[in-house]
Every structure is written in structure tokens, then in C-alpha cells.
Amino acid sequence: MAKFIETLGKIGIKDAVLAKFSKETGEDSSVNIKGKTVSITQKNYYVNYSDLDSEDAKTIFNDKTGGFVLNKPDLISQDISILSLTAEQKKILKDYKGVIDGKHLSAIRVSYAIMNHEDSKNWEDARTLNNILESKYRLIGKKIYNLTRSGYIEGHILTELHIMKFEYQGSSSYKAKFKKDFESYLDFFPYAVYANESTIRKDLANEIMKRLRHKGVNMVEVYGRGDFNITKITDVVDKIIDTGSAEIHQKEYYEIGCNPSIRIKLKSKIVYSTTSNLTRKMKKRMKSKKKKK
Secondary structure, three states, X not given: OXXXXXXXXXXXXXXXXXXXXXXXXXXXXXXXXXXXXXXXXOOOEXXXXXXXXOOOOEEEEEOOOOEEEEEEOOEOOOOOOOOOOOHHHHHHHHHHOOOOOHHHHHHHHHHHHHHHHHHOOOHHHHHHHHHHHHHHHHHHHHHHHHHHHOOOOOOHHHHHHHHHXXXXXXXXXXXXXXXXXXHHHHHOOOOEEEEOOOOOXXXXXXXXXXXXXXXXXXXXXXXXXXXXXXXXXXXXXXXHHHOOOEEXXXXXXXEEOOXXXXXXXXXXXXXXXXXXXXXXXXXXXXXXXXXXX
């Protein structure tokens, strides 16, 4: 029980106290949290209390692992140590809370936890969380992890949120606009491409070129992890450069945990005509009139 109450304290539940002791089992059978009685089974603690956002929110504490599971819109189920986040990461999550969909916020939280364990080389915990992320959120979870891992969640996208919030001058109507923009980024993020084991070279090249041609985008970053993906990316990028469509602005080799990784920043060399279709048609007409004269 003491360990359970200590664990609750780590996630901000400071006022949990013993409520009932069972004579039959000789063990604590319930605990009081914020006026709610929490029943205790042999292995699990099930909690429902008013501070959680979801009506079916519950906390489960597992005696065997020494961890807990917390289900709510902005949290994921897993051990307390796995969910450890930095103060800065918590601040970023707070900025997004109430602005983006709860499941997307939850996926960012898990992505941060995965990153922290990868950077600490805690591969087992990182793998466990990554499996949960992919099974719970499917492709969206992978996209959000990529955006989080590469710094866009706390960089470019968060900056857009702050600018939009400032421009709306205190009105909360910016939230619906940003939520829509965020979801559009999950459909198509114009500033970066991520390669994995299943990405074939042709598709990777198409995705890069699609972004290099995208209106208003002159820089595209390409990310990959592991020797297989690094080789694939460098091959594709070399071919794109040979066509004259882009040039390498930056190339960085680094490690994620023990995995070699790469980031290549491409600068688009695609030149678009500033002459409108209407102007071109008018010029053709003028030429045809001159010929008739």
C-alpha cells in the first residue's frame, strides 16, 4: 500500500490515504483518493476520481511489476518509470492540451517517453511503449512519434500555435483552426520525410519530390535510422541531386540510443515561373495580333 500511495504521488495525486483494512486477507482493501473509495484486488488497484477528464478513467496498479496503468485522454497505459517526462516536455504538453485532439496529445506524451528511454538506452521500456503506441494509434502514432523525435512538435508546430494564439488576441476560436491545421499535418507534413524499413526507394523519392515542389517550401529534411535506411536515403538523395532538383544544405550523422541515424536537409532548386497563366495567354494574343497586321 505504501508503494501504491507513493506511486500516486509521483503523478500528482498527493492526498491518497488508507480507507479500509480487510480482516479476511490481512491486507489493505481500499484507499481514499479525493473523496473516492478505491477498491483493491490482489493484483490491481482500480481508481475513478473527479480530477480525471474521462468518466471511465481509471488507474490500475500492478503489484508484480511495481507499475501502474493510467487511462485518460492525455495519458497512456504503462509503468510510472516509463512515463517519466522532463519539466520542459510537460510544459509543451500543457501548451497543446485543449487545443489538439486528446488521442494526439496522448501520442505525443508516449513519444516523449519513448525518446527519453531511447536516449537513456533503456531499449526494453522504449520497445514496450513503441508497441503500445503503434497498436493504440496505428499510423497516426508513428507520424506523431516522428514529428516529436525530429523536434517539430516543440519547434515549428508549437511556434505556429503560439503565433496563432497571439494573432487571435485572447479569443479561443484559434483552437479550432489550429486543431484542423495539426490534423492536416498528420495527413501531409510538407517539411520532412521519414524512411523506415518498409519504405521503398521509389516511394521515398516521390515523397521528397512532392515536398520540394510544394508551394512555399524551399527546405525539406529527410530522416532515417539504421544502416539500411541510411543507405537507402543517401542513394535516393544522390539521384535527386543529380537531376538538379535540390542541393544538400546540411547533412548530419548522429545516434538515437545505439542506432546510427541520418538527417539530410535539402534545399529546393526547382524554379517556378512568376508569370501567371492569364499573362501568358495575353502575350500570345498580342503576338497573334501583330502577325495579322
